[in-house]
Amino acid sequence: MAPLVAITADVLDLQALTQAVAGAGTGDGAVTSFAGLVREQNQGRRVSYLEYEAYEPLAVRALNRILDEARAAWPTARLGVHHRTGRLELGEASIIIVAASPHRAEAFAACRYTIERVKQIVPIWKHEHFEGGEVWLEGATADPEDAAARETAYRIACE
Amino acid sequence: MRVTVRLFARLRDLAGSGELVRDVTAPATVQTIWRELVSEMPELGVYERTMSVAVNADYSRMSAAVSEGDEVAFLPPVSGG
Numbered sequence: 001m002a003p004l005v006a007i008t009a010d011v012l013d014l015q016a017l018t019q020a021v022a023g024a025g026t027g028d029g030a031v032t033s034f035a036g037l038v039r040e041q042n043q044g045r046r047v048s049y050l051e052y053e054a055y056e057p058l059a060v061r062a063l064n065r066i067l068d069e070a071r072a073a074w075p076t077a078r079l080g081v082h083h084r085t086g087r088l089e090l091g092e093a094s095i096i097i098v099a100a101s102p103h104r105a106e107a108f109a110a111c112r113y114t115i116e117r118v119k120q121i122v123p124i125w126k127h128e129h130f131e132g133g134e135v136w137l138e139g140a141t142a143d144p145e146d147a148a149a150r151e152t153a154y155r156i157a158c159e
Numbered sequence: 160m161r162v163t164v165r166l167f168a169r170l171r172d173l174a175g176s177g178e179l180v181r182d183v184t185a186p187a188t189v190q191t192i193w194r195e196l197v198s199e200m201p202e203l204g205v206y207e208r209t210m211s212v213a214v215n216a217d218y219s220r221m222s223a224a225v226s227e228g229d230e231v232a233f234l235p236p237v238s239g240g
């Protein structure tokens with residue numbers, strides 16, 4: 001059985017994670033999934049490939065924290081999330097999230113909340129290699145205690 | 160006392176290494192170690208206002224005390240997903 005949380009250099013397996021979260025006998029009525037892919041164009045640049053770097057032990061902790069937050073907000077939701085590291089080619093999945101619940105609303109919301117929080121607080125970085133150069137992408141200053149950021153993720157999840 | 164410093168992404172590139180060992184005088188905080196690094200490598204200083212810090216792979220603050228053998232990490236703004 002696939003672990004519910006993983007940082008891995010291996011190709012991500014959505015079917016295995018779905019099986020781990022929402023396998024037979026759970027009685028759930030809904031399962032949603034999200035996969036983030038390496039996109040061809042980014043901010044006007046033609047992307048060649050991405051390299052993902054993680055501070056692995058803290059990234060695992062942060063992912064577990066996010067799943068705890070999501071389960072607290074949607075108590076019927078069950079979740080799994082895997083994030084890949086290393087070199088990824090165009091179209092490959094960098095992250096997969098699976099959320100299952102008795103009803104669809106909680107599954108969709110918990111799934112959306114998880115990806116929004118990943119972008120806020122998980123110590124992973126994209127090194128973009130594009131035609132003509134390379135750049136480290138930098139998004140949010142990670143602060144898991146920032147209530148406003150958490151609230152933003154929650155609001156997006158409930159839209 | 161001896162601490163291990165971990166640097167990631169562009170901070171690692173700027174420093175030329177992702178792992179450094181430093182001897183600092185006790186008592187020290189994360190801030191003490193950061194100041195020492197920046198005096199050694201001033202180009203790191205641009206991250207002071209946007210980075211996060213961790214001690215022993217747990218998010219922490221600049222004011223946190225650091226002990227012998229700790230791993231102190233400096234993290235540029237994240238871009239996972």
